[in-house]
Structure formats: C-alpha cells, structure tokens
Amino acid sequence: MTKSIFFSILFSVLFINIYAQQSDLSVEKIMQDPKWMGTFPSNIKWDQNSSAIYFNYNRDDDPSDSLYRIRLKNPKNIEKVTWTEEKDIDFARGTYNSKKTKKIYAKGNTLIIFDVKSDKETELLQFPKNISNPNFLANEDWIAFEADDNAYIYSQETGILKKLTQIKSGEAPKKKDPKSSDKASFLEEENLKLLSVVKEREDNKETSKKIREARKEKEAYTYYSGDNEIFNLQVSPDAKYVTFTLYQRGKSDATIVPNYIDASSYTTDLGTRSKVGDDETKVALAIYNIEKDTVYTVNTSTLPGIKDLPDYVKDYPDKEWEEKEREVISSQAYFSDNGQHAIVNVRSKDNKDRWIAKLDLTSGELTNLDRQRDEAWIAGPGIGWTMGGGTMGWLPDNKHLYFQSEATGYSHLYLLDVTNGKKKALTSGNFEVFDPFMSNDKKNWYLSTSEVGPAERHFYTMPIMGGTMGQLTTMTGNNDVSLSPDEKHMAIRHSYSNQPWELYYKKNSAKAEAEQLTSGQSDAFQSYTWRDPKLITFKAEDGAQVPARLYVPEASVKNNAAVIFVHGAGYLQNVHKWWSSYFREYMFHNLLTDLGYTVIDIDYRGSAGYGRDWRTGIYRHMGGKDLSDQVDGAKYLVDNYGIDQEKIGIYGGSYGGFITLMALFTEAETFTSGAALRSVTDWAHYNHGYTANILNEPFNDPIAYQRSSPIYFAEGLEGNLLMAHGMVDVNVHFQDVVRLSQRLIELGKDNWEMAIYPAEDHGFVEPSSWTDEYKRILKLFNTTLLKK
Template sequence: MTKSLFLSFLFSVLFINLFAQQSELSVEKIMQDPKWMGTFPSNVKWDQNSSGIYFNYNKEADPADSLYRIRLASPKKIEKVSWTEEKEIDFARGTYNKSKSKKIYSKGNTLVIFDIKSGQETELLQFPENISRPNFLANEDWIAFSADNNAYIYSQKSGILKKLTQIKSGDAPKDKDPKSSDKAAYLEAENLKLLSVVKEREDTKKTTKEIREARKEKEAYTYYSGDSRVTNLQVSPDAKFVTLTLFNRGKSDATIVPDYIDASSYTRDLNTRSKVGADETTVALAIYNIEKDTVYQVQTSTLPGIKDLPDYVTDYPDKEWEAKEREVITSQAYFSDNGQHAIVNVRSKDNKDRWIARLDLATGELTSLDRQRDEAWIAGPGIGWSMGGGTLGWLPDNKHIYFQSEATGYSHLYLLNVSNGTKKALTSGNYEVFDPFISKDQKSWYLTTSEVGPGERHFYKMPLMGGKMEKLTSMTGNNDVTLSPDEKHMAILYSYSNQPWELYYKKNSAKAEAVQLTSGQSEVFQSYNWRDPQLITFRAEDGAQVPARLYVPEASVKNNAAVIFVHGAGYLQNVHKWWSSYFREYMFHNLLTDLGYTVIDIDYRGSAGYGRDWRTGIYRHMGGKDLSDQVDGAKYLVENYGIDKDKIGIYGGSYGGFITLMALFNEADTFTSGAALRSVTDWAHYNHGYTSNILNEPFNDPIAYERSSPIYFAEGLKGNLLIAHGMVDVNVHFQDVVRLAQRLIELGKDNWEMAVYPAEDHGFVEPSSWTDEYKRILKLFNTTLLDN
C-alpha cells in the first residue's frame, strides 16, 4: 500500500469513527438480540368467561415468550401460566348457537359444549380421530363436525352418531377381471370352443359368481378423491348436503436452494417453491348429496365474463388469444342459518375477477350476485384470497349477505339482498375497513377502520343495517382490539410511532378510559429519546400526493446528505403512527439522523393503506411509478431541506432491494449509492402467487417482466452498489443475485460488492448477520455520500 493510499484509508477510518461518536446509538447496539429493548405483548386472547386476558410475554427473560395472564379482578398483576395449567385453559373459541347461549368446539378428539350463562363446559363425545369444524345445525340438537376427511352429525339428546359421507383418498379399486386384449380374447374363445371340460368349468364359475353377487348387499357409495386433498368439509344446516374442497397442488417443478453449512457437513438441498408461471394448482368445490348418495362438482361455466380476456392482450397483436373458460378457485360454501341458501366466493386464477355467487346445492349451479372486475388484480382488505372468502357471510334475516369490495376504490363493507339483488354500502369514503364482525346480539357491527387517517387505526361500532359509526378507541396510533366474549371489555394492543406495543384494557364504551396493563421497555431502551418522525406528503411527477415519514437532523450536525429507505412489499404500509415492523430500520434511521443524515421513508405506489389505485399503480411495471416516487422524494429533499443532489443514498430489503437496484441502474443521476438487501433481480424467477398478480405470467406478458426486472438494466450502474443476500433464502433465492453478479462481471462493472450470509433465510435471525450487514450499509453511506 502506498503512503497516499494509506493516508486516505486512515482518513476514512477516522472520518467514520468521528461520526459514530456523535450518537448514543451504534449498529452493534441496535442489531443485537431484540430482547435488549424489553418485552412486549403479542397474541392476545380472552378466556371463555371474559375474566382474564392472556398473551405471549417474556417477563422473566426466558429463551422464548411464554403465556401470561392478567385477571380483570386484579389488573395490576401479571401472572405467568404454567405448562400444565395452559393445557386446561379454555380460550374464547368455537361456534355459537343461534341464541348465543351455547358454544361448541373440540379439544383434540373430544367434542365439547360450553354454556355461556353458567360457564360450564361439558364433554359430549370422544372420537377415535381428531375432531374439527364443529357447528350447530338448524335443529340445534344436532351438531356437525368432520374427522378423518369425513362428515358426521351427533344428537345431544339421543347420543346417536351418524356418518354422512364415505370419502377415501386415491382412486377407486380397479376391476379384478379386466377386459382382455383382442388377441387374448380370441385365444380364450378358441380354447373354450375346442375343450369342453374347460368350458364347463368356466360356466360353473360364472354361475357361482352371479349367485354370490345377487345375494350380496349393495355396497355403500364411496367417493374417491384421487390425487386431490379434501379440505373444508361443511355440513348444510339441514344435513342434506356436505360441501368439500378438492385441492390439488399439481406437479410444478420445485426449485432447489443449497444449504452449505448443514450440521452434517454435507451440502443439503432444500426443496422450495416453483417459479412464476409454473402453478398447476387446482381448487374445486364439490357437493356430497346425502339423499342421492353421489358427489358432483360446482359448475362455474355460467359465471358472467368467465371467458373475458384481459386488456393487456392488445399489446400482443401478433399472438392469437383464445377466449376460453378461465380457471377459477372456489371458496368453501357459506350457508344461511335456515339452510335454505348458500353462497361462495369465486376467484379467477388470472387474478382479474371475483364473483360472489349463489349456490344451488341440488344441482351445483351458480348464479352471480356480485362481480368485481379489475384489469390489474383483485385484492385489498377483507377481499378473499386463494381458497378463502375473506369478509363474507349472512345476516340473521337469511336474506342479506355481507362482503367487502373495492368497487369505489377503497375496501368497504356491503350488504346485498339475495332475493332482489339490491346492494347497499354500509361504509364509504377515502379509507379502508378491516376485520368487521357482527355483535353477539346481532344488532351491530364491530370494525376497525382508517377513517381518521391512513396512519391510524381505530375500533368502531355501527348498526347492523348501517348508520353512524361510534368510535370506541381514542389513543393516537394503532388500536388492535380483541373484544371479550361477553363484549363488555376490550383488550387493546396499542403502539405509537416511537413506542412499541403495550397491552391496555378498556370497558366497551367510547367514554371509558384505557388503562395500561404492561410496560415492557427496558431502561437502556428508554434512555434514548427515540424520534417521532414527521408524517408528510410530497407531490409526485404525475401530481399524486405521496406519503412519507421524515427524520430531520439538528442543524448543528446536518451533513446535507440524505438516505431513502424503501420498505418491502407483499402489501405493506410503513408511513403510519404506530410501531413499525421494521423496528431495526427505524432505530438505524435514528442513528443516521444523529449523524447528520436526513432520512425519508416513502409509501410508494403499490403500498397498502391508500386504496385500489395506489395498490395497482405498479401493475405491469414494477420499477415504474414506485421508483419515480423515490426520485421525486429525493427532489423534494433537495428543494426543501437543502440536501446536496450528489449526496443521496437509497437502501431496502426484498422489494426495497429490488427498487434500490432499479434506482442505481435507471436513475444513476439521482442516487450516488445504494444497498440492495435480499433483492429480486429477475421477476421471472420469483413465486407465482405474488408475481402473477402484478405482472401476469412471463410467457403471456414478457413485456411486463422485461421492463420490471433489474437484470435487464445492469449496464446503467454508475454509483456505488452493495448487494447483501442470505444463501439459504427460500423466498428470494440466492440464485437471483448470483445471476446478477455474473451480468455485472460481464458488463465490466467494478463499483459494486456483495456480502453473503450462509446461515440466513429471507428474514435474518442472527444478530451477528444483522450487525455485519448494517455496518456495511453505514460504511457505504459514510464513505460515498460524505467523502466526495
């Protein structure tokens, strides 16, 4: 090393250390085991009697969280529940009868009924197999349940147990006397014609078999499910039908992820997901007709628009597109209480349509009640996905169904009269509805919404047929409410931007005060003054107002450099007033701000919380508006916060890593450096469920994939790039960055480096890995944004 190089290196080290000393925080402190922060409650639930709140917690510094309890009679006392006691606790679960006076549920292979008034639990039946999905039939003496892939009903009065179905996996047994080939049949006929003794013996055998068959009782009908797995067995309230889902994963080619540090010392191959476009899953709904002793599948061919082609086909005029019946996924059946009606949720596998349809159980025919079409893709809070129906069910009047829809651009709650088709919106406005459910007295709705603002969540009560919503929570931030079984109390998991989750208790009244039950922050965590980021909006190039969280340093330490953080995707929001799931990154942003950086965290196009148009703004072009939102955020900082346009860095993980790559490859004049963590580099190599929603399938829409995949734009790299990836990542495979590395090598790029983590999956778990990764990120920004 020359003297000048050594002095330059020494200056860089001293420069970095100088800035590191300006904060109480360090990467090592932030990225250590999160236990240093304290203990925070999760997984809240009530017992059957509404007398105690149970939650996961770790008050005694155990290796993992344990079950704790707070009794309403002594709310200041937090008790750890022993393992033996935990097995005996009856948590709020099960299915109510119509009057809500009793509840039925299972404990392993035992069927249990719970009397609400007396609080008494009674065992009704012990079965050889585990019992699942028990519920009351219309005649509430009878209880239906499933076990061992078959449906049963049980009478409480008589103790009679009836097996309704005979379902077996695999194929039906083949005929023991298969038909002979033409050659074999000829030889047999010739033999019988020539040899009388042989013919007489065969005739005797045939006669004996016919007599035996005539005397034998007719075998019960058996339905064989073949290669499909039977799930979601549902007995209709009148016990005349059983619906069942037939799920077949198909034979899609799985991908392999090598584990190089397996305990055996041999490289072990991990079988993981298939790639987008390779999905061969089929999901069908079948009906077991008890009276006719037969099974038939629900027919979807009559659904309106079932053969509609998507709009994007116009981009491929040279390809011949066939308007054929699309593949669909049908949910379980949802029965009215009186058993006279049933509905299903049906989704097209191309993600463009969602139908809610009335099901004729006697024929398997469907009549569409509501069709939601989206040329991008169907999604949003409460809208059914995969085999689920989302928010879907019947009102007690057996005439109205309820569901959520993005018909107005935001996910809201609707009623529909199945007899006349009249649809009514119960909620409306530029906000979203989450997890609505009907009260026990069946007169009201309980629901969570973002009506106050996209950055807050509150719990409301509303009349069953619609009307004014009563806001039951008041703390600014996120109020995640678990209502007690008697609906008299609320357990609230609450957090704010700079305050991790704590448990609160409140009576079910808007006027009642919330009482804090836990306080889990450690002293060392509390000793730092964690910032409350500013929630702002800035104007994008297309006129949209883009939400962001902003961290502004003190003027005395401001270095005129900025870092943009890009959150991951799936369907996620990070600009809000509650404790972020990206808590390590939040703490890192506090460290960066201490060091003089201005940090911005953007809810770019594609983020959750802002309705349909924001969600689908990335359709067929990831790296389009979601990237331009980052560029516009950088311009906003330059114009309003005195940021040097040559001192802007960007980083993020997963989708955030993808955007970082697109930023450095396509917007090199805006971003000087970036850290791409666990990033997708070629969307044709990612999974089907997520990718096909946004980009369709690569063999049908290659334009969308080629303009959305960073590997096609690697020649644009000018700035400084850090790539970091776990080698046993079964979500975004290590292969992604290996292929990109080869491309960068072939392009002759030398301004990049890669850090690999042999022990890490997509979500890092080892503090040493987190520390190493973020030390590299900090070094990248310090050396490329400040020393230039």
C-alpha cells in the same frame, strides 16, 4: 503513497469519526438480540368466561415467549401460566348457537359443548380421529363436524352419530378384467367342450354367484378423491348436502437452494417454490348430495365474463389469443342459517375477476350476484385470497349477505340482498375497513378502520344495517382490539411511532378510559430518546401526494446527506403512527439522524393503506411509479431541506432491495450509493402467487417483466452498490444475485460489492448477521456520501 492522498484519507477518517461520536447508539447495540429492548405482548386472547386476558410475553428472560395471564379482578398482577395449567385453560373459541347460550368446539378427538350461563363444559363425544370445524345445524340439536376428510353429525338428545359422507383418498379399485388372453380363452373353451364334469361344475359356480349377487344389498357409495386434497368441508344446515374443495397441487418444477453449512458437513439441497408462470394447481368445489348418494362439481362456466381477455393483450397484436373459459378458484360454500341459500366466492386464476354467486345445491349451477373486475388485480383488505372468501357471511334475516369490496376504490363493507340482487354500502369514504364481525345479539357491527387517517387504526361499532360509526378507541396510533366473549371488555394491543406494543384494558364504552397493563421496555431501551418521525406528504411527478416519514437531524450536526429507506413486500404500509415491523431499521434511522443524515421512509405506489389505485399503481411496471416516488422524494429533500444532490443514498430489503437496484441502474443522476438487501433481480424468477398478480405471466406478458427486472438495466450502474443476500433464502433465492453478479462482471462494472450470509434465509435471525450487514451499509454511506 503521496502526501495528498494520505491526508485525503486521514481527513475522511477523521471526518467520519467526528460524526460517529454524535450518537449514543451503535450498529452493534441496535442489531443485538431484540430481547435487549424489553418484552412486548402478542397473541392476545380471552378465556371463555371473560375473566382473564392471556398473551405471549417474556418477563422472566426465558429462551422464548411464554403464556401469561391478567385476571380482570386483579389487573395489576401479571401471572405466568405453567405448562400444566395451559393444557386445561378454556380459551374463547368455537361456534355459538343462535341465542349465544351454548358453544361447540373440539379438543383433539373430543367434542365439547360449553354452557355460557353455568360456565361449564361437557364432553359429548370421543372419536377415534381428531375432530375439526364443529358447528350447530339448523335445529341446533344436531352438531356437524369433520374428521378424517369426512362429515359427521351428532344428536345431543339421542346420542346418535351418523357418517354423512364416504370419501376416500386415491383412486377407486379397478375391477378385474374378465377377459383373458386369446390363447388362454381358446384353451379354456376347448377344455370345457371336452370335459363335461368340469363344465358342469363351472356352470354351478356361475349360478351360485348370480344368486348371491341378487341377495346382496346395494354397495354403499364411495367417492374417491384421486390425487386431490380435501379442504373446506361444510355440512348444509339441513344436513342434505356437504360441500368441499378439491385441491390438486400439480407437478410444478421446484427450484433448489443449496445449504453449504449443513450440520452433516455435506452440501444439502433445500426444495423450494417453483417460478412464476409454473402454476398447475387445480381447484374445484364439489357437492356431496346425501339423498342421491352422489358427488358433482360446481359449474363455473356460466359466470359472466368468464372468457374475457385482459386489456394488456392489445400490446401483443401479432399473437393469437384464444378466447377460452378461464380457470377459477372457488371458496367454501357459505350457507344461510336456515339452509335456504348458499353462496360461493369465485376468483379467476388470472386475478382479474371476483364473482359472488348463488349456488344451486341440487345441480351445482351458479347465478352471479356481484362481479368485481380489475384490469390490474383483485385484492385489498377483506377481499380474500386463493380458496378463502375473505370477509363474508350472513345476517340473521337469512337473506342479506355481507362482504367487502374495493368497488369504490377503497375496501368497504357491503350488504347484498340475495332475493333481489340489491347491494348496499354500509361504510364509505377514502379509508379502509378491517376485520368486521357481528355482535353477539347480531344488532351491531364491530370493525377497525383507518377513517381517522391512513396513519391510525381505531375500533368502532355500527348498527347492523349501517349508520353512524361510534369510535371506541382514542389512543393515537394502532389499537388492535380483542373483544371479550361477553363483549363487556376490550383488550387493546396499542403502540405509537416511538413506543413498542403494550397491553391495555378498557370497558366496552367510548367514554371509558384505557388502563395500561404492561410496561415492557427495558432500562437500556428507555435510556435513549427515540424520535417521533414527522409524517409528511410530497408531490410526485404525476401530481399524487406521496406519504412519508421524515427524520431531520439537529442543525449542528447536519451533513447535507440523505438516506432513503424503501420498505419491503411492496404491498405493506410503513408510514404510520404505530411501532413499525421494521423496528431495526427504525432504530438505524435514529442512528443515521444522530450522525447528521436526513432520512426519509416513503409509502410509494404499491404500498398498503391507501386504496386500490395506490395499490395497483405498479401494475405491469414495477420500477415505474414506485421508483419515481423515490426520485421525487429525493428532489423534495433537495428543494426543502438543503440536501446536496450528490449526497443521496438509498437502501432496502426484498422489494426495497429491488427498488434500490432499479434506482442505481436507471436513476444514476439521483442516487450516489445504494444497499440492496435480499433483492429480486429478475421477476421471472420469483414466485407465482405474488408476481403474476402484478406482472401477469412472463410467457404472456414479457414486456412487463423486461421493463420491471433490474438485470436488464445493469449497464446503467454508475454509483456505489452493495448487495447483501442470505445463501439459504427460500423466498428470494441466492441465485438472483449470483446471476446479477455475473451480469455486472460481464459488463465490466467494478463499483459494486457483495456480502453473503451462509446461515440466513430471507428474514435474518442471527444478531451477528444483522450487525455485519448494517455495519457495511453504514460504511457505504459514510465513505461515499460524506467524502464530497
């Protein structure tokens, strides 16, 4: 080794160590079991009588979270609930009657009614099977429920129990074919001709059979579901109809993920999802007509635009496109309280259309009331997914349906008068609405929105027909509210950018002060001053203002290098003023900033929280605007924070790993190094539900897949690439990076390395794996960005 090389290496090591000494944090500390940070409440719920708040917590350092309770009469005392107590607690659940005086619910196979005024529950019925989905019918004496894929009704007054449906799985028994073979028929006929006694006896048998059949009552109708599964069974308020979803899974080709470290010491295979485009599921909504004793399916063929082709077909002029009725997925039926109306939310399987239609229960025909078309894909808060209708229901006037729609570009709450088709927006503006529900007296709404700004969530009340929203929470950040059953109190799970979730209590009033009930941070966690990232926007190449979180080091340690973090999931928000689900990455960014790095975390195109156009900005080209937003973020740092153009790294997991690969393969002049974690490398190998929304199906739209998949651009790798992947990842399969590795080998690339984790699925769970992975990421950035 020459002296120059030796001193160069020595200088690099010393240089890195100087920066490593600037932080009280370390990768080992950050990535240890999260319990080191403290304990934070989750899964907030109330008891029936609004006297206590229950939540999951771990104050006593148990192996996992346990159930805890705070009684309102003594809010300073946090009680741990014993297992025996937990079985007897009556949590707020079930369905109210119209006056909110009674509530019906089930515990296993027992049907229970709860009297709100007396605070008493009474067992109404014990059934042989588990009971689900109990609710009051129109006259409120009869209660409908589901058990074993059939509908029942029970009268509180008389105690009469009726089974409304006769649904069985499998195929109907086949009747024996009376015809025998030609040979047997010939022998039987000859025998009867020759032997008169035998013929006489057979004639008597046939006569007796006809007499028995004439006397026998008509056999009860039975509906056999075949190879369909039964979901969403609903009894109409007049008990004349039962609707249910028929779901057929199909026979898609599952993929295999090998487990090399199974306890048996043998390699075992994990069966996982199929690939995009391989979706053979069938969904239909069926109606059980009780009076006519028959079942028929809802007819969706008359929906407007049911045969419309998507716009992207113009990119394939040489292909013949058949104009045919598209497959759809129907939600459950939504009945008005008086039973006069039924509504269905229908979604096309190609993701382009959502219809809200009135259902004629006597015929199964639909009348469209609202059609939302998006040439990208239908989504957004409250819009619903697969068989769910999202936010949907009826006002007490039995003529107004409420629902959410992105018709204006942001998800808002609407009313639709089903008698005349008129639609009214209850909320409007450049913000989104989350989880609206009606007050007990049905005079007001409760809802959460981002009206203050996309970086905050607050809880509001609003008149039932619309009007001024009254803000009920004021703490900056995210206010996840659980309203008590009597609506007098709010349990608020709140967090801020550098403050994990804590539980607060507040009276249901805008003027009331919120009282903090938990303080779960450990001493070790509090000993470090966690940064409050600066929220900024920068201008993208197309003029859009892109939101980001910025971590700026002290001038004395600034090294003029930058790291860009790319969040996963695509449709997820990470630029906000509450505690991030990426808390490990947040802590890592604090460490990087201590070491002199400038860190930026971008809500690129495709992220949640900014409306339809932001969400669909990646349609048919992942690695397009979502990647150019990262490039523009890097340019912003160079122009405004003195970052050296040759000292920019990028990293992220899942979707963030995909973007990292695209950055290293197609934007080599911008990014020197990147760490791609659990990355999608070829979108044709990912799942159907997520990918087909954005890129359609690979056999129909191959252009979208080829320009969106990193494996097609691997020849562009010039910088330094680290790939890390769990070998038992059943979401983004290990096969993804194996195929890409072979591609890099064939291309003769040698500036990459791979770290594999035999015990990890998509979301790592072992602290040792997290530590190893992030030590490698830090080493990558230190050795490649700081050496220049």
